[in-house]
Structures are given as structure tokens and as C-alpha cells.
Amino acid sequence: MDIVNQILLNEQKKAEKYKPITVDKHLDLEFDLGTLLAFDTNDVDSKLLKSNKDDYLHSLTRDNTQLLLNKIWELPTERIDEAIVVRLPQPTTVLPRAKPVPKPRPLTKWQEFAKAKGITKKKKDKLQWDEQLQKWVPLYGFRKAAAEKEKNWLIEVPQNVDPMTDMYEKKASEKSEKVAKNELQRLKNIARARKVKIPRVGLPVTSDKASATQLATAATVAKASTASLGKFQDKLPKEKEARGKGVHELIPGKERKRRAPIPTPQAERESNLNLLDSILNKRPKIDMEKAVAKHIHNEQVMRSEEKKNMKPSKGKRKGKGNATNFSAKKPKAGRGQRNPNKKTPGRKRR
Amino acid sequence: MAVIQRIKKPTTRKGKKVLLAKEPKPIEGPKQCLFLQGRNPSERTRKLLKDIYDLKKPDAAYLSRKNDFVPFEDASLIEKMCDKKDAALFGVGSHSKKRPHNIILGRTFNYNILDLIELGAENYKPMSEFHNMKVLAGLKPCLLFNGPAWDLNQDLKRLKSLFIDFFHREKIETIRLQGLEHALSFTATDEGVIYLRSYRILLKKSGQRTPRVELEEIGPSIDFKLRRTKLAADDLYKEACKIPKEAKTGVKKNISRDAFGSKLGRIHIGKQDIGKLQTRKMKGLKKTPEERKQMLLKKKAKKSVNQTQITSIN
Structure with missing residues (x-):
């Protein structure tokens, strides 16, 4: 029994020699072992901080470091090159990146x-x-x-080439x-x-001679390259518009967006009914200005015709000017009545 | 990765290498840091930045020339310098009557300013005044944030993230236990005072596996006062925090390996419809035209019943 007591006493003494590794905290710390981070949300003692700042911070940090290292020592260890390392978990704190995440490179x-x-690259020697x-x-x-x-x-120098070519x-x-x-x-x-829009290139620049189709394409593209997309350009007799693969895309104003296919039969039905309605319910549209102008014109024509009919009944007088009927007004020209055959005397000019 | 999407091609091989190195990568290395001098830096700010530079050393550059600029008004110089040096973190020191011993810490995202936080160094004791052994350069420090203010105040929250960004160095998988030598403590009070202390960790025997921790202050010791801030908008910050696919560590389901190391996958196939299964065709099993007619009629009747039901519900 003596020996047992001895050993126990020794153990106790040994334990007393070492300081404890446990720390009491009111609130548990938050750890992020991946970044070796500990966050202590306990209140800071402001009184102690004022009176004995450095010692307080020292003891506070010591406690928190102890807690952090306790956690780290619990992690699985490995041996790499005679050094004991611990495997850290993934960090949980998300930090902003220095540069944006690269997008996948667009294909050429x-x-x-x-x-x-499905063409794959072949490795060449x-x-x-x-x-x-x-x-x-x-x-x-x-x-x-x-x-x-x-x-x-x-x-x-081949046979078909000018013999003097270099x-x-x-x-x-x-x-x-x-x-x-x-x-x-x-x-x-x-x-x-x-996604930059680049100006279209009408024709591929080839060597000295262009083919007939290329020339026709060039002419068509050039004709359509006015502000009004070639609407007012004259046509030559027997002129034909260039056709062929890829020509349509080159001509300005010819690009048309294809309508999306109708998704469901219901939608198709509806669109067709709408179209039918729009045709059946067509009412004549009245252009007010035009109508008013027309009305006014009609009235004017009527009045002028009335005047024409009225004139001969009154016509006693010959000539327009009346010497006796003197007025202060100057004699004037035709008074709006236009008759190119009749010579109007007009005002005497000196 | 070999093609640079750029109109002007690099003329030299080395230039191409530089441009390629500068291109954004899915998993980034440690952020580089720049330390600049602003208008009239005081001795204190100069020394302070130098101390922080010493702590950050392999991933930092210290530029000692004075620059006549105000980061809060026009940060284009910083953006330019960060672009030139390929840095994402910066510290600027300046001194004026209005803002004595001013330290501006910040970071950039895609060479544009993300966060700018201004701190006043009220008390400062440089590293050189602590006469003791320092820690090795390039060690990953333990970061300790004390005080609830780090979580409550929005500015301090961002500052905490900025400090982590400054000092966490690099994401690592393993760490040598003896290499845990440096502890940085950031204590924030409610008044916006931040105490930065730096200690060397001494591991003592505790009679157990886990050692007893003792600390020895090695400096610098700085008391910061929070001044102006210019923080990134939330959406920009969120975009900057985007985690690329390559870095995400999701558990891949239904993949296993057997004892020989070959990959096994478990796939899910929907239930087989036995009713529609085509069995052997025989003339005798064919339907007669009358049977077919009846089937059609049945179908039609079913449909009409369904429709009437629908209309009645409506």
C-alpha cells in the first residue's frame, strides 16, 4: 500500500507542477480552424482594460490561444518528413477574391x-x-x-503562269x-x-480577278448600302439580284428575325383567331384631316360653280374697270380669277 | 489557358508569361500587399507600415516614396499601382492635423477598390522596442478576435474580414504543430478602439498531450481608432466572394471504390412499365378490326366523361 500511495502522491505533485490547460469562458468561442481563427464573443472587461490594458490583453489572448490550440491538437495528425503535422479542415470564413472567377474560354x-x-485534333509528329x-x-x-x-x-514556274513571275x-x-x-x-x-459588332466585310479580298457571282454580290450589296437601304435606286434592264449561300446576310436590311415556333396548339389557335378577328373587325379608318380637306374642297368647287352660273345673268357691264365708280383703291390684277387666255391689264406701272 | 483574349498580342515570350500569370485563376494564391506613403507621412505611420510589412513579408512590397494623393477622394493611384504590382491589398500612411497618424487599409477586387478603412494609430510601440526573439518570417499566425463588437458593428465586421485577409496568409491543408508560433490578437471595444497585439507562442509541458500555452509579446502593439470607412456595396462584395466550382468541395454521391480500387457508380433507373412491354408478336394475338373499333369507342367515351366532369367542376 505504501508504494501505491507513494506513486499517487508523486503523480499529484507532478500535476501541481504543471499549469492547467483548461479555460473557463462564459460563452463558447467560435473557431475556424482552417484559417487558425478564434472569435471570442464574450464581453471585454472595460474597467480592467482601462486600468491595466496590456496585462489584461495578454491574459485574454493567452486564454483564447490556449482554447484554439486545444482544438487544433484534437485534429488528426500525420507524420511528414519527421515533423508532426495536423490536417486542417476547410476554412469557413469566406474572403473576397482578388480577381473575378474566370469564365470558361469562349470557343473559336x-x-x-x-x-x-465531332472533329478531334490529331497529334502530329x-x-x-x-x-x-x-x-x-x-x-x-x-x-x-x-x-x-x-x-x-x-x-x-508552272506552265499556266506567266514565265516572268518571281x-x-x-x-x-x-x-x-x-x-x-x-x-x-x-x-x-x-x-x-x-459580343462586339464588327462591320461586315462585303467581299473576300482575293487576288486580281473576281468571279461573276462575287461581282454581282458586290453590286447588290453596294446598291442596298444607302440610307434608305436601296429603296430608291434605279434598276438596270435585265438586272438580277445576287443570290446564293451567304449573300442574303451581306445585304443590309435583308436580315430578318425568324419568328419563334408556336409552342402549343392553344397558342396557335389563339393567334389565328386574333388574326381572323383583326380582319373581320376592320372598320374603315377616317383620316380627319383628309376628310376635312376634301369637304372644304367640295364646298369651294360648289361655290365657284355657283359663281360661274351667276355671272352671265348679271353681265351688263363690259370690262372690269369702271371709271365712274371711283374708289380709293388701286386697280388690281385678276382678283384671283385666273384665265391665261385673258390679258389682265393690271396696275399701271411707271 | 494558353490563349490570352486580347487584341494586341504580347511581343515577347516573357511578356506573354507575365500576362498569363496575371490572368484570373479559379484558385488564387496568397494576395499580394502594397504599402504606400500618402501625403506627409509621420514617423509613426511609416514605422507602423514597416512593421506590418515585416509581418507580411514574402507577399508584400513597401514603397517608400511619398505620394500626393487622398485615397478617400481619388483612389486611382492605388488601383494603378495594384494593377502594376498585381496586388490586392494595400496600406497607406499619412499624417495631418485633422487626422493624425492615419493608416488606411483596404483591398481591391479586379483592380477596383473594394473596401477602404481608415484607422488612427493612437498608441504605438514598434517591434524594435521589444527586445526579444521574434518569430520566423512567413509563418501562418493564429488570429484571435476578442469582443462582441466585431460582430455587432457593420464596419468592424468588414474590418475583421480585412484583417483576416491581411494576415491569414494562405489557405493550407496541413500545419506543423511546432510551427504554431505566432498569435495576433485583435480586441475591439464598443467605442471603436481596436487593440492589435502580437505574441510569440511558447508551448510548455502540461503533463498531457496538449501543451500549456504561454505568450510573450513581440510587438508591434498598436491601439487603432476607427475613422472613416468606404465599404463595398453588398452585391459587389457578394460577387467578390463567389466561390469557383473548382474550390467547392461537395461530396459526390453514388460513387464508390471497391477493394481493387476500381470506380463503381450507382445509377438510378426509373420503374419499368411492364404493361407496355412488347412481348412476342403473334398473328393470333392481333386485334380484329371490330375489337379495335370498340377500343376506340371506349376511349372516346372515357374522354367525354372526363370532359363533362371538368365542366361540372368548373
Whole structure:
């Protein structure tokens, strides 16, 4: 028994030697172990804070740190490179990002097409065996240009081409054209992704000669490119409007929105009934201004006709001017009665 | 990720690399921080920013030149500098009679100002005045927020988030237990005073597995007074807090792995309609025309009954 008591006493002494790791708090702390965060919602003792600020903050922080570390020590531990680590849970505090969440990159026109058609990219070898040079030539990049130069030390001028053409120059221009086309497509893809409206290009710029259909398209597009969309443009005899795939989209004012398909039979019925109603219930519309103008005109015509009929019965007098009937007014011209055959004397001008 | 959606192509390979590094990513690394000097910074603000810079060090830049600008009126300089240095956090120090020892802390979202919080450094004891061993640079500190005011006051709530943003460093999966060396304590009172204290954690034996914690103050020790704030609107803040799909950790249902490590999926198929099942076709089982006629009539009768019911209900 003595030994047991001894051991117990020793244990007690050992325990007294260490300070406690438990902390009493009125309200429990909120922890976010993922960010090593503890939030103490207990009231701060303002009296102690004023009288003995630093010591109070020290003890408060110590207690809270102890609580936080107690929680962390409960987490599952691992051993990585002779160090004991704990696996932290996901942080619960949500912090704002530095930059917005990236949107999925919009597909290029080709990618869209390839996706629709199920075309997948084939992996090509970086090096290809060249029979002529008898060596491996890269597909592009370093040493490709040199190989190309070595290969094309002489270029044959084909039969159908003017014998004086510089084939090297032609090749270079073709290459630069390809590069330009690629760049244009890249920019178009960017514009499409950003939903920027780009001016339409009427015709593809091709080499010296354009085909008849291209010319016809160009003429049609040009004719429709007025402010009134070519409504008042004259037509040549036997002129035909350009037709074909993609032409309609090029002509300004020809784009029309297709109506959405009618969703249900009820909706279709309703729309048809509405159309019928609108036709059956059509009442003549009265244009008030026009009607009034017409009425006034009729009255005027009637009056003038009455006047015409009245005049001959009264007609004793010959001539218009009356010397005896002197008035202060100056003699005037035809008084509104127009007769181009009759010569009006008018006012004497000096 | 290799294509940059930009009209002008980068001319050099290095330029392209820089642009690619600057592009938004679904999971971001630690935010970079900038420390600037405003108009007439006092010695105290200068030292204070330097101390915070020391605490943040690998992910921060300290710019010592004075800048004649007022962040609360025109923050374009900050936005420009943040764009240039690819930073999302910033601290500006200035000093005036009206606002002595002024520290402005803030953050940006997409190179636009998100939050701006102005603090006055009323009492300050720099790190150099504590003559003791400091913690290693780049350690993830324990953050301790004391006082109910952090949750009650809207400005302080945002300031709490800003402080976490400043000091939490980086999201990590595991941490070495001996590496828990640094504790930062933020105590807020109802009057808007914030006490920032920094301690070194000493782990003592406690006779158990969990150690007894003792602290030793290493500085800086700052008493902040909350001044003006310019906080982001709620919708903008919400947008900034958006969590990308890649970072969401949802449990994927119905996927399991067997002992050999092959993936097994459980899928749900609706109940099979046995009545409509096509069995073997035989001439003898075909319906005669009369039977078919009767079926049609039956159907019609059923329909009309249904309709009358509907009308009666109406």
C-alpha cells in the first residue's frame, strides 16, 4: 500500500507542477480552424482594460490561444518528413477574391464547328522525314525555315503562269496573306467572344480577278448600302439580284428575325383567331384631316360653280374697270380669277 | 489557358508569361500587399507600415516614396499601382492635423477598390522596442478576435474580414504543430478602439498531450481608432466572394471504390412499365378490326366523361 500511495502522491505533485490547460469562458468561442481563427464573443472587461490594458490583453489572448490550440491538437495528425503535422479542415470564413472567377474560354468559330461535327485534333509528329533532303525536318519553328530554304533552292514556274513571275516573291506574298488571314480570324473570334459588332466585310479580298457571282454580290450589296437601304435606286434592264449561300446576310436590311415556333396548339389557335378577328373587325379608318380637306374642297368647287352660273345673268357691264365708280383703291390684277387666255391689264406701272 | 483574349498580342515570350500569370485563376494564391506613403507621412505611420510589412513579408512590397494623393477622394493611384504590382491589398500612411497618424487599409477586387478603412494609430510601440526573439518570417499566425463588437458593428465586421485577409496568409491543408508560433490578437471595444497585439507562442509541458500555452509579446502593439470607412456595396462584395466550382468541395454521391480500387457508380433507373412491354408478336394475338373499333369507342367515351366532369367542376 505504501508504494501505491507513494506513486499517487508523486503523480499529484507532478500535476501541481504543471499549469492547467483548461479555460473557463462564459460563452463558447467560435473557431475556424482552417484559417487558425478564434472569435471570442464574450464581453471585454472595460474597467480592467482601462486600468491595466496590456496585462489584461495578454491574459485574454493567452486564454483564447490556449482554447484554439486545444482544438487544433484534437485534429488528426500525420507524420511528414519527421515533423508532426495536423490536417486542417476547410476554412469557413469566406474572403473576397482578388480577381473575378474566370469564365470558361469562349470557343473559336473553328472549335465550335469541330465540336458540332465531332472533329478531334490529331497529334502530329514534331519531326517529319523529308525524302528530298534525306533528313528529319521539323513541322514548324527552329530549323524549319532553313530546311525550306535548302529545299527550295529552285522553284519551277508552272506552265499556266506567266514565265516572268518571281516564284519566290509569289510564295512570300502567299505566306503573308495566310498570316494576315489568321490574324483577322483571331480578331474576329475575340470580337465574337466579347459580343462586339464588327462591320461586315462585303467581299473576300482575293487576288486580281473576281468571279461573276462575287461581282454581282458586290453590286447588290453596294446598291442596298444607302440610307434608305436601296429603296430608291434605279434598276438596270435585265438586272438580277445576287443570290446564293451567304449573300442574303451581306445585304443590309435583308436580315430578318425568324419568328419563334408556336409552342402549343392553344397558342396557335389563339393567334389565328386574333388574326381572323383583326380582319373581320376592320372598320374603315377616317383620316380627319383628309376628310376635312376634301369637304372644304367640295364646298369651294360648289361655290365657284355657283359663281360661274351667276355671272352671265348679271353681265351688263363690259370690262372690269369702271371709271365712274371711283374708289380709293388701286386697280388690281385678276382678283384671283385666273384665265391665261385673258390679258389682265393690271396696275399701271411707271 | 494558353490563349490570352486580347487584341494586341504580347511581343515577347516573357511578356506573354507575365500576362498569363496575371490572368484570373479559379484558385488564387496568397494576395499580394502594397504599402504606400500618402501625403506627409509621420514617423509613426511609416514605422507602423514597416512593421506590418515585416509581418507580411514574402507577399508584400513597401514603397517608400511619398505620394500626393487622398485615397478617400481619388483612389486611382492605388488601383494603378495594384494593377502594376498585381496586388490586392494595400496600406497607406499619412499624417495631418485633422487626422493624425492615419493608416488606411483596404483591398481591391479586379483592380477596383473594394473596401477602404481608415484607422488612427493612437498608441504605438514598434517591434524594435521589444527586445526579444521574434518569430520566423512567413509563418501562418493564429488570429484571435476578442469582443462582441466585431460582430455587432457593420464596419468592424468588414474590418475583421480585412484583417483576416491581411494576415491569414494562405489557405493550407496541413500545419506543423511546432510551427504554431505566432498569435495576433485583435480586441475591439464598443467605442471603436481596436487593440492589435502580437505574441510569440511558447508551448510548455502540461503533463498531457496538449501543451500549456504561454505568450510573450513581440510587438508591434498598436491601439487603432476607427475613422472613416468606404465599404463595398453588398452585391459587389457578394460577387467578390463567389466561390469557383473548382474550390467547392461537395461530396459526390453514388460513387464508390471497391477493394481493387476500381470506380463503381450507382445509377438510378426509373420503374419499368411492364404493361407496355412488347412481348412476342403473334398473328393470333392481333386485334380484329371490330375489337379495335370498340377500343376506340371506349376511349372516346372515357374522354367525354372526363370532359363533362371538368365542366361540372368548373
